[in-house]
Amino acid sequence: MNAKSAVFAAVSIAPQSIRSLKNKLQYAPSTIYEASENLVQEGLAVTRRELGKVIVDVASTYRARKLREIYLKSLIHGVDPCELMKKNTLLVRSKLEEKNIKNIMKATALSYHTVNAVLKALAEWNMINVISRRPLTVEINQTHPVNKLLDEYIGQKTESKGTDVFYKGTIPFTRIISTPSEVERILYEKIREGISIKNTGFLMRGKEDLNIVESVEKKINIEDFFLNGITTTEGAEDFCIQVIASKKLNYDKLLDKSKKKSMANVVGCYLNIIRDINPEIVDNKIIEKFFNIASKKRKTFLKKEEKYGKEGWEDNYEKKWNVDLYLDIGAIKHGIRVI
Numbered sequence: 001m002n003a004k005s006a007v008f009a010a011v012s013i014a015p016q017s018i019r020s021l022k023n024k025l026q027y028a029p030s031t032i033y034e035a036s037e038n039l040v041q042e043g044l045a046v047t048r049r050e051l052g053k054v055i056v057d058v059a060s061t062y063r064a065r066k067l068r069e070i071y072l073k074s075l076i077h078g079v080d081p082c083e084l085m086k087k088n089t090l091l092v093r094s095k096l097e098e099k100n101i102k103n104i105m106k107a108t109a110l111s112y113h114t115v116n117a118v119l120k121a122l123a124e125w126n127m128i129n130v131i132s133r134r135p136l137t138v139e140i141n142q143t144h145p146v147n148k149l150l151d152e153y154i155g156q157k158t159e160s161k162g163t164d165v166f167y168k169g170t171i172p173f174t175r176i177i178s179t180p181s182e183v184e185r186i187l188y189e190k191i192r193e194g195i196s197i198k199n200t201g202f203l204m205r206g207k208e209d210l211n212i213v214e215s216v217e218k219k220i221n222i223e224d225f226f227l228n229g230i231t232t233t234e235g236a237e238d239f240c241i242q243v244i245a246s247k248k249l250n251y252d253k254l255l256d257k258s259k260k261k262s263m264a265n266v267v268g269c270y271l272n273i274i275r276d277i278n279p280e281i282v283d284n285k286i287i288e289k290f291f292n293i294a295s296k297k298r299k300t301f302l303k304k305e306e307k308y309g310k311e312g313w314e315d316n317y318e319k320k321w322n323v324d325l326y327l328d329i330g331a332i333k334h335g336i337r338v339i
Contacts (some may be wrong), residue, residue, distance in 0.1 A: 003027045003035040005082035007056065009075060011045060012068040015057040062188035066153045073146050079125040084146070092118040093140075094154065096128065101136040152181045173210040175239070177225060183215045223254045227263060230270055236302060237331040244274060244281055245339040251286050255293070264290050265299045269321035273329075278336050291320075300324040 001009070006025050010016050018036065022029045036056050039045035044064045048055050058068045067085075074081040083089060088108075092115055095107040105115050119138055122128040127144050131137040140147060176186060187195065194206025198214040220228075226243050229235025243249060258264045268290030275282040300306075305326035314325040 001080060001082040003031045004038055005071075005085075007032065007035045008039055008044060008058075008067070009071050009081060011056050011058055012071045015055050017050075017053040017055050019053060021056065060188065062185040065188060066149070070146065070149050070153060073149055077125070077144070077146055079127070079146055080121075083121060084125075084150075088114055089118050089121070090154065093122065093127075093150070096138065096140045099131070099137050099139060101138075152184075173212050175212050175214070175242075177214045177216055177220060179217065179219050180215050182219075183213055186211070186213055221253075222248050223250060223257050226254065227257060227261060227267070230263075230267065231302070233302060233305060233328075236270065236327060238335050240270070241274065241332070241335040241339060244271075251289070255289055258290065259293050262295060262297075262299075265294045265321045265323050266301045268294055269301060269317050269323050269325065272321070273317060273327070273332065274336065277333055281336075281339075294321060296322065298322050298324065300326075302326045 003025070006027065007016075007021060010021060010025065016024075018032065021032050021036070025032060027035070036045065036047070039056070040047060043061055044059055044067065045056055046059050048057070058064050070085070071081045073079075074084055088110060091108050092104060092110065095104050098104045098107050101112070101115055101119065104110075104119075105112060108115065116136070119128065119136065123130055123138070125144075125146070127141055127147055128138045129141050131139055178186070183197070190206075190211045191204060192206055194204060194210040196203040196210060196212045198212060222243060226240055226249060229239045229243070254267065255264070258267045268287060271282050271290065272287050275284065275287060299322065301323045303324075303326065305328070306324075308326070308328075310326070311329065313329055314327070317323070318325050
């Protein structure tokens, strides 16, 4: 293990003074200083003074905290975190679905010697299972605790972020919908801005706009969230209007998903109503595309509002789009005025 990894491992266990690190780690004082400075520069560590001593601690960023978890879990399970987090190790591990060593070599463009050495180390750490030795064929050990943490860490670096929509108003806020691992990152990154986690009662005010975060088990794109929202009163009267105004919708994707879910009539009708109130936020060509694929089978738009009856303005839209329409036009107009 190199000095930088040793220092980070030590401060991951508990904050350490520079003097303590010099006394306890097997590296020259100058090397300890350099390693500590590098960790600070990389945003993985911070220093502070306590009673005349310089204390090194893990930084409060998501990346630093996640690496701390990986280092601690690795040490507990006899895994060398320094070797584990090397570029080639992570690259080989990311291609383990190839299973066969020759296929992994091809996918990574690494030599036989390098791939074989990484696989040997992963096997010794019990992070992979060897299926056969000729040819060497392996599979990831899904039950190993370090694998789970590593997947979360790598996933945050490669996956797209969650869906977010900004709301204007007296108290501006951004609504964010994402997976638990992404919500964890958001907690670290946005805690100073002001954050609330939906359905938990947790709220911390900040100097900047509030972030209202909703955790969902699977990552959902904004088109699917729009389609889910339009079937609810809150969504149709508020959130879906904000989504349209955000200009983040991919209407080709929305068209395709609406067709597959037999929702083209409802979505087209909704967009038509929005455009008639404010022509600037929905292009008429988009509405024409939905009209061209509308079903001849009659659809009901917000059946849960049926008990409130109709007001008469719905007739033309119902005939054009072949829907039974139960929208509160006053609420829709208000939602559009505040965007």
